[in-house]
Amino acid sequence: MELHQCRYVLAVAETGGFTRAAERCFVAQSALSHQIAKLERELGVTLFARSSRRVELTQAGAAFLPWARECLAAAERAVSEAADAAGEVRGRLTVGVIPTVAAVDIPELLQRFRDRYPAVRVALTMGASQEMTERVAGGRLDAAFLGLPEVDEPVGVGARELARDDLVAVLSPGHRLGTADHLSLAQIADEVFVDFPAGSPGRSQSDLAFAAAGLARDVAFEVSTADLFTGLIRQGLAVGLLPASFIGPRGEGLLTVPVDDGPRRVEYLVWSDFNPSPALRAFLGEVDRLSPVS
Structure with a gap:
């Protein structure tokens, strides 16, 4: 099993089709289909049920998917840790944002972060505070900006009141x-x-x-x-x-x-405090440097 095969499986699962997955991965559809078929032969299972109109994960495919994500995340982490040891912060950072974030100017924050760490790729997602807290706690988001009722506090994550x-x-x-x-x-x-x-x-x-x-x-x-x-x-x-x-x-x-x-x-900033990546540590440091919006 090779990393690019895992990427192709994830792309098909997330886009719902081989054509869109090939476009996302910048490869020919025939090459993507060939690699997934090769992986299925190596695993001895069918990952996708295919018809002329639909593509769906099989039960085996659904079981394979989280491990494929974990393999890719581990590979990205290996690259970022090696770069960090060499004095360069790089890798991927995933950040969640509520629709009404106001304590921090997000574009300004990202501009400063980008200026300091141009090798880090940032993925932003918008969602509800409770959902994003769960994703951070589960390691599916690195950090998130939340808004909670005064009587609530984030649980199971690192948190800073903003x-x-x-x-x-x-x-x-x-x-x-x-x-x-x-x-x-x-x-x-x-x-x-x-x-x-x-x-x-x-x-x-x-x-x-x-x-x-x-x-x-x-x-x-x-x-x-x-x-x-x-x-x-x-x-x-x-x-x-x-x-x-x-x-x-x-x-x-x-x-x-x-x-x-x-x-x-x-408003809070929350993050996964279990073995934070170099990119996340750099991001938290940048938030510390940025004055909250008055």
Whole structure:
């Protein structure tokens, strides 16, 4: 078994087809198919069920996949450790980011990191805090920027608190409550809301606050991106609660009002503290050098 065969198997599994996998790997489809067939003969199992329309992992393929990922990760780690011993940081860094990160200017951070460590390849992914914490703890992400309700803390990972922030009411232009100096949850509870998916930490911040106040609300729209969140508010379809530091520079065309008994959130950077790679250690050092967004 060779590393490029593992890469080809992963590419087919992730893209759902041999043609797209060959394009991703920059090889001819015939060469990719030949190498996977050769691997199947060596293993004595069929990794993919194939038809003219579909390609799916077999049971054997599904069992092989995590080990293929582990082999590739180990190979990348070997290269990065050898480079680190020679005084060069290189390898691959995977970083998760919540849609509303505000404590750190991510593009600025990455620019500084890139200037210092140009040989490191960075993969960014966006997701919910709970999911990304689990991926970091399981070694599937190196680090992640999270936002959690004030009563929660990251578990099973290294963590650094970055900032605490109040959530403010975000309203469309001309909204009847837009002229208020401040509001309470009771004053906005009867509005139609947009929020993040139920069960996510981004949603829990507001759900916990309304529950503590003994109030119910109508979340008519659930979204996964901040742009769609604010877009629905601009259209006058809903109101929402977002961190003040996040909405501040992005609030053009929107009204924001403080909420006296509103929720608070805490932003964290979390990382896998089990044998961190040279690239991760360098990234954590760069975060230490970067002042949080005020």
